[in-house]
Amino acid sequence: MAIxxxxxxxxxxxxxxxxxxxxxxxxxxxxxxxxxxxFHKNELKTCIGCGSCEEICENEAIDLVAVKGYDTKDGDSGxxxxxxxxxxxxxxxxxxxxxxxxxxxSNEYTWxxxxxxxxxxxxxxxxxxxxxxxxxxxxPTPNYEFYGQKRQTMEELHPEERDHSxxxxxxxxSKEQAQLEADRCVECGICIATCPANxxxxxxxxxxxxxxxxxxxxxxxxxxxxxxxxxxxxxxxCETVCSVGHxxxxxSIRWLKRYIADQVESADYKRILGTDGIENNGKTVAxxxxxxxxxxxxxxxxxxxxxxxxxxxxxxAGGMMRYGIPEYRLPxxxxxxxxxxxxxxGVDIKxxxxxxxxxxxxxxxxxxxxxxxxxxxxxxxxxxxxGTDHENVYQAIELLxxxxxxxxxxxxxxxxxxxxxxxxxxxxxxxxRLQNQKYGRVQMIATALESEENLPADVEEVLEAREEKAIVxxxxxxxxxxIKDGKIKxxxxxxxxxxxxxxxxxxxxxxxxxxxxFEADMVVESIGQGMDINYITEDIKAELKFGPRGRITVDExxxxxxxxxxxxxxxxxxxxxxxxxxxxxKAAYGIDNFxxxx
Amino acid sequence: xxxxxxxxxxxxxxxKYPAKKKNGKxxxxxxxxKFVKLWHGPNHPGVTGNMAIELTLSGDEIVDAKTHVGYxxxxxxxxxxxxxxxxCFPTCIRMCVAEPDYNxxxxxxxxxxxxxxxxxxxxxxxxxxxxxxxRLQSLLRTVPGQAGTLSLGIGVQxxxxxxxxxxxxxxxxxxxxxxxxxxxxGGVRGLLPDGFKKRMEEVLGKIDEFVxxxxxxxxxxxxxxxxxxxxxxxxxxxxxxxxxxxPNARAAGFKRDVRKDYPYLVYDKLDFDITHETDSDxxxxxxxxxxxxxxxxxxxxxxxxxxxxxxxxxxxxxxxLHWKIPAGETYVRSESSRGEYGFYTVSDGSTKPRRIxxxxxxxxxxxxxxxxxxxxxxxxxxxxxxxxxxxCPPEIER
Numbered sequence: 001m002a003i004x005x006x007x008x009x010x011x012x013x014x015x016x017x018x019x020x021x022x023x024x025x026x027x028x029x030x031x032x033x034x035x036x037x038x039f040h041k042n043e044l045k046t047c048i049g050c051g052s053c054e055e056i057c058e059n060e061a062i063d064l065v066a067v068k069g070y071d072t073k074d075g076d077s078g079x080x081x082x083x084x085x086x087x088x089x090x091x092x093x094x095x096x097x098x099x100x101x102x103x104x105x106s107n108e109y110t111w112x113x114x115x116x117x118x119x120x121x122x123x124x125x126x127x128x129x130x131x132x133x134x135x136x137x138x139x140p141t142p143n144y145e146f147y148g149q150k151r152q153t154m155e156e157l158h159p160e161e162r163d164h165s166x167x168x169x170x171x172x173x174s175k176e177q178a179q180l181e182a183d184r185c186v187e188c189g190i191c192i193a194t195c196p197a198n199x200x201x202x203x204x205x206x207x208x209x210x211x212x213x214x215x216x217x218x219x220x221x222x223x224x225x226x227x228x229x230x231x232x233x234x235x236x237x238c239e240t241v242c243s244v245g246h247x248x249x250x251x252s253i254r255w256l257k258r259y260i261a262d263q264v265e266s267a268d269y270k271r272i273l274g275t276d277g278i279e280n281n282g283k284t285v286a287x288x289x290x291x292x293x294x295x296x297x298x299x300x301x302x303x304x305x306x307x308x309x310x311x312x313x314x315x316x317a318g319g320m321m322r323y324g325i326p327e328y329r330l331p332x333x334x335x336x337x338x339x340x341x342x343x344x345x346g347v348d349i350k351x352x353x354x355x356x357x358x359x360x361x362x363x364x365x366x367x368x369x370x371x372x373x374x375x376x377x378x379x380x381x382x383x384x385x386x387g388t389d390h391e392n393v394y395q396a397i398e399l400l401x402x403x404x405x406x407x408x409x410x411x412x413x414x415x416x417x418x419x420x421x422x423x424x425x426x427x428x429x430x431x432x433r434l435q436n437q438k439y440g441r442v443q444m445i446a447t448a449l450e451s452e453e454n455l456p457a458d459v460e461e462v463l464e465a466r467e468e469k470a471i472v473x474x475x476x477x478x479x480x481x482x483i484k485d486g487k488i489k490x491x492x493x494x495x496x497x498x499x500x501x502x503x504x505x506x507x508x509x510x511x512x513x514x515x516x517x518f519e520a521d522m523v524v525e526s527i528g529q530g531m532d533i534n535y536i537t538e539d540i541k542a543e544l545k546f547g548p549r550g551r552i553t554v555d556e557x558x559x560x561x562x563x564x565x566x567x568x569x570x571x572x573x574x575x576x577x578x579x580x581x582x583x584x585x586k587a588a589y590g591i592d593n594f595x596x597x598x
Numbered sequence: 599x600x601x602x603x604x605x606x607x608x609x610x611x612x613x614k615y616p617a618k619k620k621n622g623k624x625x626x627x628x629x630x631x632k633f634v635k636l637w638h639g640p641n642h643p644g645v646t647g648n649m650a651i652e653l654t655l656s657g658d659e660i661v662d663a664k665t666h667v668g669y670x671x672x673x674x675x676x677x678x679x680x681x682x683x684x685x686c687f688p689t690c691i692r693m694c695v696a697e698p699d700y701n702x703x704x705x706x707x708x709x710x711x712x713x714x715x716x717x718x719x720x721x722x723x724x725x726x727x728x729x730x731x732x733r734l735q736s737l738l739r740t741v742p743g744q745a746g747t748l749s750l751g752i753g754v755q756x757x758x759x760x761x762x763x764x765x766x767x768x769x770x771x772x773x774x775x776x777x778x779x780x781x782x783x784g785g786v787r788g789l790l791p792d793g794f795k796k797r798m799e800e801v802l803g804k805i806d807e808f809v810x811x812x813x814x815x816x817x818x819x820x821x822x823x824x825x826x827x828x829x830x831x832x833x834x835x836x837x838x839x840x841x842x843x844x845p846n847a848r849a850a851g852f853k854r855d856v857r858k859d860y861p862y863l864v865y866d867k868l869d870f871d872i873t874h875e876t877d878s879d880x881x882x883x884x885x886x887x888x889x890x891x892x893x894x895x896x897x898x899x900x901x902x903x904x905x906x907x908x909x910x911x912x913x914x915x916x917x918x919l920h921w922k923i924p925a926g927e928t929y930v931r932s933e934s935s936r937g938e939y940g941f942y943t944v945s946d947g948s949t950k951p952r953r954i955x956x957x958x959x960x961x962x963x964x965x966x967x968x969x970x971x972x973x974x975x976x977x978x979x980x981x982x983x984x985x986x987x988x989x990c991p992p993e994i995e996r
Contacts, residue, residue: 005820012752012815021759033766035773035788055919058685091688091779096787097918105773137773140788143910146684147917183917209920 032107037090037137039108040083042124044070046102049077050188050243053094053103056146061087062094067125074194075241085119092137097146099186099243105137106130148184149248152177154255159467164436166327169464170232170255175211178259181252182208184244191238191253196573196582197223201238201253208256214272216260221273224581225299225342226292228334229321231258235458235576261337269341278345281305283595286368288355288535291319292577293374293569295342296584297591302345304592309368310347313354315405317343320376320570321577323401324423326430356535365540365564369598370591372558373536374569374580377529383418387481388525392488396427396526403430411438412522416491418478419526420448425461425472427524432470444470445518449496449508451475473518477510481523490519531571540565557590558583566590616661624662626654633661636977640669644747644981647991649964651984655977663972665965671995678954683709683783684918686951691777693956693996696739699732700934701941702781705954707862707930708943709783712923713916720909721785726863727901728772728780729932730894735764736935737891738805740988744884745816747982748825753815760808763801770794783921785912795902802895809892817885826880830971830983834878840970841962844937845886846987850878856933868900880986887988890935922949929957936960936988956996964989 032038044067054062064079072078081094081103095103103123108130113119124131155171156162162169173181187202195201200219207216220227234254242250270276283306287294290312298308316322318335343349355361355375364371380395382388392410396419402409411434417424428446435442446465448455452474455462462472476493483489495514501507533552536544543562545553551572554560558568568583570576616633619625626633639650648669654662674693678686683705690705691698703725710717717725738761742753765775770791772780780787816822834850836842847854855872857865873889875882915921925947931940937959946952964987971983 005818005823008814008818009816009821012811015752015756033769033773034791035771036769037773037779052919056682056684058681058688089688089777090774091777092773093684093688140911143914144785144787144912145914147919148914183920186917186919206920 029110031135032109034107034135035137036105036107036109036135037092038106038133039085039111039128039130040081040094040123041104041106041131041133041136042081042122043100043102044080044124046100047080047124048075048100048190048243048246049079049081050099050186050190051077051079051081052097052099052186052188052243053081055187056093056097057088058091058093059087059089061085061089065122067122072193074237075190077188077190077193080122080125082120082122086116095137096139096144097186098139099188100246101139104139106133107135107137108133145248147186147244148180149244151184151249151252152181154252159464159469162328163442163468164433166430166433168232168331169328172262173252173255173259178208178256179211182206182256184251185209186244188243190241190243194241195238196579197585198582199223199238199257204260205251205253205256208259213260213263214268217264217269217272220257220260223585224578225296226321226338226577226581227257227261228338229292229330230577230581231255231261232330232334233321233325234578237578266337266341270344275303275345278303279305280307280346283307284309284368285591286311286364286371288361288364288371288373289313289319289375289569290317290339290349291374291376291569292321292580293376293584293587294319294372295339296581297372297374297566297568297587298347298584299342299345300585300588301591302342302347304588306591306595308347310349311353311355311359311364312349312351315351317349317351319374320378323404324397324426326400326403326426328429328433329426354535356537361535361537361540369595370564370566372566372568372584372587372591373533373571374567374584375531375533375535375571376580377531377570377575379530379532380525381528381530382525383478383527385478385480387483387488387523390481390483390488390523392521393481393523393525396423396524397529399427399524400430403434409434410522411435412520413439414443414490414520415445415522415524416518416520417444417446417524417526418448418491419528420446420450420472420474421456421526421528422458422461423529424448424526425457425465427526428470428472429461429465429468431524432465432468442469445520446470446472447476447478447491447493447518448472448474449477449499451496454499473516476516477508479515482517488521488523490517491523492517529570529575533571555590556586557593558587559590559594563594616656624654626662632656638980640666642981644984645991646985646989649989649991649994651968651972651980653972653977653980658977660972660975660977660980663969665969667965667991667995669995670992674996675954675956678951680950682919682949683921683923683951686954687782688777688779690954691779692992694934694939694958694990694993695776696990697732697736697934697936698777699728699781700932700939701956702779703729703932704930704939704941705943706781706783707932708928708941708954709921709923710913711928711930712926712943712945713921714924715784715913715915717785717913718910720789720906721911721913722863723901723905724786724790724911725781726865726868727898727905728768728778728786729863730897730901731764731768732778733935734805734891734894734898735761735768737887737894738764738808740935740985741884741887741891742812742816744826744880744887744982744985745812745819745822747985748822750815750819750822753812756808756811760801760805763804767794767798767801770797782912783918784915785910787911789908789911790905798898798902802898805891805895809888809895812888817888823881825979825982826884826986827877828879829975829979830880830883830986832878832967832971836967836970840967842937842967843959843962844933844935844988845873845883845890846937846959846963846967848873849875849882849886851876856931856938860931862930862932864901864904867904868897870897870900880982883986883988887935920949922947923951931957934959936963936990956993958990958993958996960987960989960991960993963987964991964994 742757772778
């Protein structure tokens with residue numbers, strides 16, 4: 001025991017003369033640190049209500065609720081997160097997982113309210129003093145991801161391998177790629193609401209992840225009987241709204257659908273989908289047209305026990321999917337796989353039978369309990385500019401028909417296509433392949449009214465057309481086809497300034513001084529298609545109502561005012577495959593309701 | 599190892615009193631008037647957290663002690679079986695309030711080890727930094743806290759103030775003061791903020807001064823020495839028998855430290871020696887913790903100097919919303935300020951852990967060892983002994 005041990009503790013007395021820390025650091029308003037995890041902030045306009053925050057919250061502190069001023073629309077659930085601060089633990093996982101980056105935390109941590117109810121609110125919807133705080137927790141950057149932001153690269157044929165043949169160019173995912181791609185899904189379901197057919201997308205993506213193809217196929221067939229087709233050429237509105245796409249690349253939903261369908265042998269379909277031995281209920285339905293709408297209606301009606309007969313004007317089924325879409329995008333054997341399964345359900349099909357010519361609509365009305373018409377848009381539209389009556393001016397759709405039928409078509413050395421939609425790209429790329437086969441080089445120009453950014457065709461279609469050495473020259477309005485000595489010399493165009501007027505009507509404005517000339521021996525028009533509903537005779541027409549652009553008015557079950565007639569597909573909506581499929585499905589439901597209550 | 603003679607124990611030998619019954623139990627007849635039952639806790643300033651010790655006293659000496667837990671049970675281990683792996687991350691930290699970061703680290707490490715994910719080097723350094731900062735803030739409470747149990751409160755006040763400065767640093771780096779939620783499966787949640795090193799050095803400088811002051815206040819204090827030397831003696835032979843780890847084992851002469859014995863994170867790149875003492879009493883354990891505090895200051899300085907300037911903070915993991923960890927089991931461990939702290943994790947290959955079991959030092963120290971140490975101790979030394987074991991009841995019953 002040293003004397004030192006008695007004295008040294010008293011050295012603490014020197015602190016007596018120092019200011020206490022409570023005086024040095026008084027309890028004043030010290031702002032939280034830059035990364036402090038305080039109360040939530042939410043940019044309601046950026047938020048899409050995907051619910052990933054709700055999903056990851058371990059305390060169930062977040063509920064998605066409807067907020068005034070935000071309506072449900074494509075790509076937005078219309079819901080916004082409400083946070084219950086009685087449950088929140090300020091872990092900020094909700095911020096880190098937020099797909100749009102709208103949700104952040106402020107650095108405010110000293111808010112006091114008397115009413116406990118006030119601690120449950122929708123951040124961003126109620127003005128809080130911290131709404132404009134710059135500081136607070138934000139998702140760390142870079143390379144800090146809770147799910148993959150990048151797509152798995154899809155293998156496709158190199159432009160030089162594909163530009164002279166009609167072999168399918170997209171190779172499809174391997175199992176590993178598909179599972180990695182499927183892993184990126186946050187299962188928000190925004191896509192389900194946007195898909196016209198309301199497919200169970202997160203559910204079948206989950207099936208890919210878990211490598212359960214049979215379950216995946218079941219999910220696909222719940223709403224879509226043409227997965228092989230849709231998996232290749234769907235307009236994938238789901239991908240446009242995919243929440244993962246807000247801060248990264250959207251999921252390749254379309255390719256994943258294709259992956260599932262590709263994995264299952266057609267021989268197994270009936271077993272997996274349990275569609276063996278469906279009992280016939282004795283009622284009959286006629287379906288006009290074997291396009292997506294007709295096939296979809298036939299499929300779901302057969303499952304309900306109806307005897308369905310399809311009337312098809314061409315020699316093979318598929319409608320525009322077979323006769324419009326080129327083989328390199330959608331191989332015929334894949335169309336057959338989907339269609340053969342539907343036909344195996346007991347659906348009859350009468351080929352080469354055109355309504356109005358071989359059999360009339362009234363005959364169908366009398367012979368069948370109900371009729372579904374999905375006749376599509378098969379009439380090409382003309383620009384009507386001088387020179388379009390020349391024999392070497394063609395409609396894209398008729399050329400595409402002929403290519404499918406294997407008929408010889410005229411392929412000139414230099415071709416101009418008028419139009420910038422997907423059909424225009426289809427014909428451009430088809431003709432480019434034929435030019436390659438015939439002349440060994442491509443001299444194709446596709447010209448469209450729309451500017452480069454507003455081209456109606458899918459971005460990848462335009463890109464791939466260019467890879468195949470076709471020229472896509474956007475923003476020009478056709479003026480005249482120059483004809484000299486009975487031969488086409490080319491197309492005169494003028495710069496297009498705007499397409500629609502202030503009221504949103506089609507009324508293009510041109511800069512007449514900015515001219516251009518595209519040399520060509522052949523011109524193809526591809527500015528959209530029209531419907532041919534002349535098979536509906538006047539007496540039946542009298543029963544129907546017509547809406548804008550001559551479209552037949554139908555109710556939510558696709559039922560027209562002539563109660564026995566249901567109308568769907570491109571002639572009322574779209575044009576695209578998935579709307580047709582959705583219409584067909586609705587029609588099956590509508591027809592079933594109609595016939596049950598008849 | 600040779601047992602130390604307990605030369606400072608001035609308490610009378612009561613080992614023969616009360617007598618043992620034939621069945622080996624103590625013959626305590628409360629109606630005899632010789633004994634008093636006293637509940638120490640569950641709410642008592644001398645008890646770290648909520649647990650109770652049922653004491654049987656003869657005069658002011660303890661003849662029997664029984665620990666009771668169950669006041670803090672929140673079922674975190676069970677709760678985690680119902681949560682996604684990522685959702686366990688805000689849950690597991692609450693198993694030990696004093697040093698939540700070790701839970702974060704062990705959960706992340708389990709997930710990474712089972713799914714074979716390699717963490718970027720930068721994240722490893724940041725993890726080490728955070729774990730050492732966690733040790734620092736914990737020791738800033740425990741070291742002066744030992745004197746606090748003997749009513750020497752001033753050191754506690756100094757420590758709490760400095761701990762607050764460390765928490766400020768935590769707030770800057772992690773966004774939280776107590777529950778940092780920084781170490782996430784795959785990496786960490788942020789780089790060092792600008793100017794962090796400078797502010798860190800300022801705080802470390804203040805703690806250096808604190809160490810000197812506390813040396814004078816506690817370790818050169820005759821009262822502290824008299825009250826702690828020879829009290830709460832842990833026989834070295836008990837160390838292996840009861841699974842005593844950390845400072846409690848090191849004070850008994852065992853050079854055991856997970857950081858050295860099973861190096862994890864970047865500890866193999868840091869230069870340090872295992873602290874140790876031999877007296878195995880409260881004083882020795884306090885001394886170990888003070889040395890640990892100095893060591894931690896040194897380690898933090900080393901980390902700040904050796905850390906890379908930039909780098910990725912997180913490895914790419916599967917989508918956390920449906921992250922399936924391959925089936926398997928693993929035991930991962932780290933050295934917390936209380937000793938070896940480990941997670942035994944079992945995954946059945948689903949999105950949720952099948953079982954996460956915490957191996958915490960407090961279970962052996964506070965439940966089993968404490969009961970033994972209290973026998974023959976003076977009633978005034980109960981919380982002193984308990985604090986010297988650095989027990990943390992929330993971690994006993996998670």
